[in-house]
Amino acid sequence: MISFGTTEEQEVVREAMRDFAAQALRPLARKCDEGSAIPDDLLQQIWELGLTSTQIPEAYGGGGEERSPVTNAIVLEELAHGDAALAIAGVVPSLFANAVLDFGTDAQKQALLPAFCGERFHTASLAVVEPGAFFDASRPRTVAEPKGDGFVLSGTKTLVPLADRASHFLVVARNNGGVDAFVVPRDAQGLSIGEAEKNLGLRALHTATLELERVEVGPEARLGGEAGCDVRRLLDGSRTALAAVMTGLSRAVLEYCVPYAKDREAFDEPIARKQAIAFMLADMHIEVEAMRWLTWQAASHLEKCRDASRAAGLARSYAAEKSLWIADNGIQVLGGHGYIREHPVELWFRSARTLGVLEGTVTL
Amino acid sequence: MIDFNLSENDEKILAGVREEALLCRKYARHYDENEHEFPPDELPEASSWKPSVKRGEPSPEDSSMPVMSMLGIMGRHWGDYSVRLRQDRGGLGNAALSASGTPEQKTRWGGEVLAMAITEPGCGSDPSRVQTSAVLDEETDEWILNGEKIFVTTGCRSTGVVVWATVDKTAGRAGIKSFLIMKGTPGFEVVHKEKKLGIRADDTATLVLRDCRIPRDQLLGGDETVKQKGSGGFRGVMKTFNMTRPAVAAMGLGIAEAALDFTREQLEEAGFEIDYAAATASLPAPVAKFIELEALFEASKLTVLRAAWLAGEARPNNMESSVTKAHAGTAVRRITQGCIDILGPMGISREHLLEKWLRDCRITDIYEGTGQIQRLIIARGLLDYTRAELK
Numbered sequence: 001m002i003s004f005g006t007t008e009e010q011e012v013v014r015e016a017m018r019d020f021a022a023q024a025l026r027p028l029a030r031k032c033d034e035g036s037a038i039p040d041d042l043l044q045q046i047w048e049l050g051l052t053s054t055q056i057p058e059a060y061g062g063g064g065e066e067r068s069p070v071t072n073a074i075v076l077e078e079l080a081h082g083d084a085a086l087a088i089a090g091v092v093p094s095l096f097a098n099a100v101l102d103f104g105t106d107a108q109k110q111a112l113l114p115a116f117c118g119e120r121f122h123t124a125s126l127a128v129v130e131p132g133a134f135f136d137a138s139r140p141r142t143v144a145e146p147k148g149d150g151f152v153l154s155g156t157k158t159l160v161p162l163a164d165r166a167s168h169f170l171v172v173a174r175n176n177g178g179v180d181a182f183v184v185p186r187d188a189q190g191l192s193i194g195e196a197e198k199n200l201g202l203r204a205l206h207t208a209t210l211e212l213e214r215v216e217v218g219p220e221a222r223l224g225g226e227a228g229c230d231v232r233r234l235l236d237g238s239r240t241a242l243a244a245v246m247t248g249l250s251r252a253v254l255e256y257c258v259p260y261a262k263d264r265e266a267f268d269e270p271i272a273r274k275q276a277i278a279f280m281l282a283d284m285h286i287e288v289e290a291m292r293w294l295t296w297q298a299a300s301h302l303e304k305c306r307d308a309s310r311a312a313g314l315a316r317s318y319a320a321e322k323s324l325w326i327a328d329n330g331i332q333v334l335g336g337h338g339y340i341r342e343h344p345v346e347l348w349f350r351s352a353r354t355l356g357v358l359e360g361t362v363t364l
Numbered sequence: 365m366i367d368f369n370l371s372e373n374d375e376k377i378l379a380g381v382r383e384e385a386l387l388c389r390k391y392a393r394h395y396d397e398n399e400h401e402f403p404p405d406e407l408p409e410a411s412s413w414k415p416s417v418k419r420g421e422p423s424p425e426d427s428s429m430p431v432m433s434m435l436g437i438m439g440r441h442w443g444d445y446s447v448r449l450r451q452d453r454g455g456l457g458n459a460a461l462s463a464s465g466t467p468e469q470k471t472r473w474g475g476e477v478l479a480m481a482i483t484e485p486g487c488g489s490d491p492s493r494v495q496t497s498a499v500l501d502e503e504t505d506e507w508i509l510n511g512e513k514i515f516v517t518t519g520c521r522s523t524g525v526v527v528w529a530t531v532d533k534t535a536g537r538a539g540i541k542s543f544l545i546m547k548g549t550p551g552f553e554v555v556h557k558e559k560k561l562g563i564r565a566d567d568t569a570t571l572v573l574r575d576c577r578i579p580r581d582q583l584l585g586g587d588e589t590v591k592q593k594g595s596g597g598f599r600g601v602m603k604t605f606n607m608t609r610p611a612v613a614a615m616g617l618g619i620a621e622a623a624l625d626f627t628r629e630q631l632e633e634a635g636f637e638i639d640y641a642a643a644t645a646s647l648p649a650p651v652a653k654f655i656e657l658e659a660l661f662e663a664s665k666l667t668v669l670r671a672a673w674l675a676g677e678a679r680p681n682n683m684e685s686s687v688t689k690a691h692a693g694t695a696v697r698r699i700t701q702g703c704i705d706i707l708g709p710m711g712i713s714r715e716h717l718l719e720k721w722l723r724d725c726r727i728t729d730i731y732e733g734t735g736q737i738q739r740l741i742i743a744r745g746l747l748d749y750t751r752a753e754l755k
Contacts, residue, residue, distance in 0.1 A: 003367045136643035279736070282690070290663035
């Protein structure tokens with residue numbers, strides 16, 4: 001059945017997240033961006049929303065609530081409406097925990113998940129992106145070679161979120177013709193974690209480069225054990241989540257531009273009364289709607305365990321193009337003020353441009 | 365609950381629509397090249413043809429009627445814009461009748477095929493400038509209509525027409541009423557079938573009214589609307605547009621999907637793999653372009669389904685309807701043009717239908733309110749502006 005009807009619970013969650021984003025995230029967004037850091041107590045505050053632990057089964061110490069990718073897409077849109085970098089940082093723990101939940105063996109779940117069920121913020125991270133031009137997540141250059149029962153990992157990963165705080169990294173690598181993910185503890189021999197990377201946008205989100213120089217791991221490190229893990233599915237989740245973040249960011253731009261354009265006067269009337277501006281705003285609205293429905297479609301396919309690759313790929317590429325267009329034109333609506341760091345629009349523009357190249361930093 | 369999966373029954377219904385559409389497509393080129401020949405009311409195959417897929421049993425998992433109606437429109441237009449196994453009964457005027465007619469009028473004219481005549485040589489996007497006049501002759505209890513209407517869809521084939529005319533030129537929008545005029549009424553004449561860029565097999569007429577007299581009760585919605593001058597006569601007729609905008613978007617999207625399917629076949633035949641998981645930078649240019657067009661199509665289609673879903677929930681969808689048409693109007697132009705970019709010479713050859721689809725879908729961004737008018741409606745909603753505040 002084609003239905004766009006949210007449940008009552010989803011509406012409650014949406015409202016709670018909207019309030020949280022407005023009160024806790026938006027006011028700190030500029031400061032975190034300028035300082036390229038997120039205070040510990042803010043991560044703790046997000047942690048206390050229970051986004052990660054409540055969706056882990058009781059058997060592993062979690063809240064045992066059913067995980068709904070659609071609800072999580074709604075949550076991400078709302079959090080990113082506050083700020084994209086803070087939203088992503090807040091759900092990095094889920095990035096790792098959900099991958100383990102979806103593909104891990106029972107032993108891996110037992111070993112790794114309880115750490116995500118405590119009262120204090122805890123995170124591990126996912127290492128997907130690789131440096132250099134023409135990166136393709138479906139064809140990683142990092143490689144896992146068999147050695148004895150285990151593997152030797154070699155390669156370089158970049159844009160690994162919260163690498164400074166992560167206890168483990170899930171490293172995506174080529175393995176015997178296919179692609180797999182390997183759990184690598186922070187203190188593994190041969191793993192070096194670089195300094196904080198300096199990026200165009202999402203500056204508040206700490207990211208780093210990982211060098212893997214013949215990192216030896218045991219057979220238990222391969223996510224999913226003998227069966228391995230469906231990395232394509234993992235990326236489908238990540239792409240859909242990115243589309244949700246882009247939707248939230250785009251809506252933030254639109255909702256900032258509307259009152260501004262009604263307030264700002266030129267030639268004796270608000271600029272919003274000029275079609276040149278009004279039509280830009282109309283197009284922003286049209287595209288925010290379109291990207292939200294694409295996101296929901298992909299999330300719903302994930303939720304119903306259907307093939308989501310096409311839907312997720314289309315949602316991500318469309319949202320990437322349109323969110324950039326919206327943020328870019330958001331600057332144009334504000335004119336010179338859009339270029340000034342007193343207004344958040346230039347920050348959103350840099351975030352949008354950065355989100356477009358990220359993979360595997362956020363999940364549903 | 366949010367869901368994007370068609371039920372088994374939904375799938376069967378749409379598979380049937382597609383089969384029938386494919387049959388109609390065989391005649392598409394003929395009626396395009398022979399513009400003033402109408403496609404027949406029934407194709408020769410009509411009596412013998414049966415879909416190979418049988419409808420399933422209805423289930424609670426089925427999509428709502430408006431959603432299925434939009435998908436059905438897409439499916440039929442995927443075959444061809446105009447050719448049908450059996451021509452549809454009813455036009456836009458029938459929608460106006462069911463939205464604004466009195467119960468008595470609905471019974472009386474419900475069986476007719478009614479066109480809708482709004483546009484005039486001097487007024488298109490701003491129907492409040494309608495010059496066709498209606499004057500009440502108190503002695504005979506008749507309306508006397510004078511004026512010219514153009515771009516009247518189904519104008520030739522219909523048995524009657526709903527005509528917008530003003531009863532008071534000084535009253536602007538408030539003075540506009542709808543009148544039902546049956547073919548054969550003295551003073552009412554179909555004079556011309558337009559020659560067009562696309563949708564050439566479609567019936568698009570010019571109508572002339574010269575002292576055309578109709579009984580007083582042929583005012584749509586009944587006489588009392590005349591007495592309540594300035595109170596929502598215009599709004600009554602605008603109500604018609606709420607499902608027609610998504611429907612027009614769906615028509616264009618059906619054509620765009622045909623273009624995408626044709627292009628996909630050609631790409632696959634040439635050995636290209638369409639890999640949605642690969643990074644854009646590692647895709648061959650034609651595939652990257654194709655995926656971009658597909659995303660545009662999917663985005664547009666979802667806005668249509670959303671507006672239709674709202675209608676099924678009996679929730680207002682005025683702004684959403686404009687979103688569908690604004691989005692699809694641009695999308696279908698880009699999609700068909702982009703498919704020609706990908707296929708090159710094959711795209712413009714009249715040996716194939718792609719060039720026809722480009723011409724056919726171009727109307728989507730024009731009729732039933734241009735893309736610009738839709739943006740005006742959306743911007744007013746967004747900014748909470750009246751018509752006077754944002755012109």
